Amino acid sequence: MTKFPGGGLKFGEGTKACLQREINEEFGLEADILEHFYTTDYFQPAKFFENTQLISIYYKMEIPGLPELPVRSEPFVANNASPQILRWMPLKDLDKNHLTFAIDQKIAGILTGNVSNQM
Numbered sequence: 001m002t003k004f005p006g007g008g009l010k011f012g013e014g015t016k017a018c019l020q021r022e023i024n025e026e027f028g029l030e031a032d033i034l035e036h037f038y039t040t041d042y043f044q045p046a047k048f049f050e051n052t053q054l055i056s057i058y059y060k061m062e063i064p065g066l067p068e069l070p071v072r073s074e075p076f077v078a079n080n081a082s083p084q085i086l087r088w089m090p091l092k093d094l095d096k097n098h099l100t101f102a103i104d105q106k107i108a109g110i111l112t113g114n115v116s117n118q119m
Contacts (some may be wrong), residue, residue: 001100002098002102003102003104003105004058005022005026006022006056007021011032013016015057015059016059019031019033019059019061027063027066029065030064031060031063032062032063033099034060035060036058036059037058037059037060037107038058038110039055039056040055040056044102047101056103058107091111094108094112095108
C-alpha cells in the first residue's frame with residue numbers, strides 16, 4: 001500500500017503529542033507543528049480492524065534538521081527484508097491515484113488543487 005505517514009494515538013495522548021512522538025520515532029527529531037489542516041468529517045470504517053471507526057487528522061508541519069531525503073517519483077516494491085519503505089516526492093509530482101486509501105487520495109487532491117467531492 002502507498003499512504004501518507006501516520007500512526008495511532010496512544011490512550012491519553014493528544015493529537016499534537018502523537019505527531020511529535022511519531023516524528024521522533026521515525027527521524028529522531030522534533031517537528032514544528034504549524035497548523036491543523038484537515039480532519040475527516042464522515043464515517044470511515046477501519047480497513048484492518050472490525051467494528052472500528054477511523055478518524056484521520058492532518059497537520060501542516062516543518063521538521064527542522066531533517067536530513068536531505070532521496071526524492072522518488074516511482075513506487076518502491078517492498079520485500080521481506082524491508083517491508084516498509086518511505087518515498088518522498090515534491091508536492092507538484094503528487095498524484096492522488098498513486099495512493100491506496102480514499103482519505104489520502106482526498107488529501108492529495110486538496111494539496112494539489114485537484115479536489116474531488118467523492119467520499
